[in-house]
Amino acid sequence: MLEEVEQWLRRRSFSCTDRPLTELLAAKRATGSRVSVVLPALNEERTIGGIVSVIRHELMTASPTALVDELVVLDSGSTDRTAPVAEAAGARVVHRDDVLPRLPALPGKGEVLWRSLLVTSGDIVCFADADLEDFSADFVSGVVGPLLTDPRLRLVKAMYDRPLGDDPAGGGRVTELVARPLLNLHWPRLAGFVQPLGGEYAARRTLLEQLPFPVGYGVELGLLIDSLHTAGLDALAQVDVGVRRHRHQDGQALGRMAAAIHHTAQLRMARGSRLVSPTLTQFERDVDGAGGAGGAAGSGGFAPRSHAVDTVERPPMREIAEYAARRAA
Ligand SMILES: O=c1ccn([C@@H]2O[C@H](COP(=O)(O)OP(=O)(O)O)[C@@H](O)[C@H]2O)c(=O)[nH]1
Numbered sequence: 001m002l003e004e005v006e007q008w009l010r011r012r013s014f015s016c017t018d019r020p021l022t023e024l025l026a027a028k029r030a031t032g033s034r035v036s037v038v039l040p041a042l043n044e045e046r047t048i049g050g051i052v053s054v055i056r057h058e059l060m061t062a063s064p065t066a067l068v069d070e071l072v073v074l075d076s077g078s079t080d081r082t083a084p085v086a087e088a089a090g091a092r093v094v095h096r097d098d099v100l101p102r103l104p105a106l107p108g109k110g111e112v113l114w115r116s117l118l119v120t121s122g123d124i125v126c127f128a129d130a131d132l133e134d135f136s137a138d139f140v141s142g143v144v145g146p147l148l149t150d151p152r153l154r155l156v157k158a159m160y161d162r163p164l165g166d167d168p169a170g171g172g173r174v175t176e177l178v179a180r181p182l183l184n185l186h187w188p189r190l191a192g193f194v195q196p197l198g199g200e201y202a203a204r205r206t207l208l209e210q211l212p213f214p215v216g217y218g219v220e221l222g223l224l225i226d227s228l229h230t231a232g233l234d235a236l237a238q239v240d241v242g243v244r245r246h247r248h249q250d251g252q253a254l255g256r257m258a259a260a261i262h263h264t265a266q267l268r269m270a271r272g273s274r275l276v277s278p279t280l281t282q283f284e285r286d287v288d289g290a291g292g293a294g295g296a297a298g299s300g301g302f303a304p305r306s307h308a309v310d311t312v313e314r315p316p317m318r319e320i321a322e323y324a325a326r327r328a329a
């Protein structure tokens with residue numbers, strides 16, 4: 001891992017417990033910031049109501065200043081009851097076709113995240129997936145908090161354990177098999193992000209409005225890489241918010257997601273020749289608290305584990321003299 005990233009991990013990895021809500025509300029009052037939360041939703045009737053309800057009750061009722069000023073569900077073409085369920089729970093629901101109709105909406109998560117900027121007004125915009133189970137308000141306050149208390153920060157991503165069935169760390173399959181290797185080899189300065197594809201993150205509007213949005217699942221990777229190049233590593237941070245449980249897609253669907261992510265990376269690799277960094281850093285929950293990235297008090301955070309990547313390629317055998325000699329004999 002680059003020394004710059006080791007230092008970044010120490011300086012820019014937090015826990016949601018570092019900033020109590022009272023401190024965030026004071027900072028919000030002092031800065032006069034407005035906060036918008038956007039939930040991109042495609043057929044999320046099963047979970048959207050609970051998520052909206054938690055945000056409304058825990059983050060939109062404090063007086064005189066609530067943490068969240070605006071909660072919008074961007075309906076990505078749902079065919080179930082996502083919209084009425086979200087409205088009944090207290091969210092404003094906007095259908096993707098009703099935003100910028102002169103540009104017909106394309107399918108995809110990034111499309112609705114991009115369009116959400118046109119129908120929200122917050123200086124800080126927080127995105128969160130709408131398929132999360134056991135949703136905690138920490139998923140919003142944790143990533144919004146550092147942006148309220150540190151003007152140097154411009155994008156903050158959540159980090160968490162990602163169980164898959166009985167495996168406490170089996171989730172994030174495309175992260176571990178595609179995104180993390182791509183970032184480590186081609187954008188090693190981003191190797192410190194524990195959950196680079198995580199769908200819970202907050203950023204300043206002034207950053208988001210100047211970035212391109214891949215319309216599909218490449219949006220998280222694209223925004224992360226482009227934020228690095230636009231704002232610099234020190235303007236980025238991550239916050240440990242515990243455990244993230246969500247609905248999991250099947251392998252075929254994740255294959256399509258991986259293709260979109262690879263294409264997003266390919267476009268950015270083409271923008272500049274870059275050396276391949278021969279190291280892969282993976283993360284595991286540091287249960288003994290020996291010190292790792294972020295980590296709620298006592299949870300220890302996430303410990304980085306770096307591995308060498310073999311990058312040597314042998315030349316065609318016919319170029320080897322001994323081979324040529326043997327073939328000639
Ligand atoms: O075309 C799409 C695909 C996904 N999503 C939403 O984006 C979030 C993440 O999508 P998904 O759960 O499919 O991704 P995963 O978490 O499985 O990687 C969820 O709130 C989806 O409803 C969306 O708005 N439009």
Ligand SMILES: O=C(O)[C@@H](COP(=O)(O)O)O[C@H]1O[C@H](CO)[C@@H](O)[C@H](O)[C@H]1O
Pocket residue numbers: 109129162164170171172173174175176197198199200217218219220221247248249254257
């Ligand atoms: O991180 C991942 O590998 C994928 C799939 O997660 P799982 O293997 O289903 O836990 O999930 C993420 O990737 C998407 C693409 O960036 C994001 O849009 C999702 O929010 C995020 O859950």
